[in-house]
Amino acid sequence: MSEEKTISVNATAQKTFLTYESVKSHTTQDDLWMVIHGKVYNCTKFIDEHPGGEEVLLDVGGLDATDAFEDVGHSEEARKILDELCIGELDPSVCDII
Numbered sequence: 001m002s003e004e005k006t007i008s009v010n011a012t013a014q015k016t017f018l019t020y021e022s023v024k025s026h027t028t029q030d031d032l033w034m035v036i037h038g039k040v041y042n043c044t045k046f047i048d049e050h051p052g053g054e055e056v057l058l059d060v061g062g063l064d065a066t067d068a069f070e071d072v073g074h075s076e077e078a079r080k081i082l083d084e085l086c087i088g089e090l091d092p093s094v095c096d097i098i
């Protein structure tokens with residue numbers, strides 16, 4: 001079964017929806033995804049560059065990292081980096097628990 005589905009929202013914009021089931025299998029240094037505020041981020045390329053170190057990112061691999069991310073009080077710059085790492089949103093039609 002495919003991990004993602006793409007839904008046409010209108011003629012110009014498309015959203016990629018991912019299930020939490022697919023997010024939680026990406027938990028390693030070579031393949032690290034996480035969820036922050038309902039969006040899915042592929043952080044693999046950023047692990048080495050994270051100013052807060054790689055361990056904290058690996059700790060939340062495959063999980064909802066919203067609280068961990070917000071508790072640190074990340075800067076606007078950090079949020080811009082997040083935008084670049086976004087690969088989709090959690091599928092609202094699938095009710096799976098994080």
Ligand code: HEM
Pocket residue numbers: 041043046050051052053056057060065068069072073074075076077078079081082085
């Ligand atoms: C992909 C998601 C994340 C991105 C893009 C990111 C980005 C950054 C950036 C740019 C900084 C430098 C300070 C700032 O600009 O705010 C930073 C610092 C930090 N981050 Fe993250 N971060 C992410 C996730 C996390 C998570 C999940 C944690 C878990 C606790 C975390 C913990 C920290 C800590 C502790 C620092 C402070 C490091 C220091 O100043 O010594 N980060 N992060």
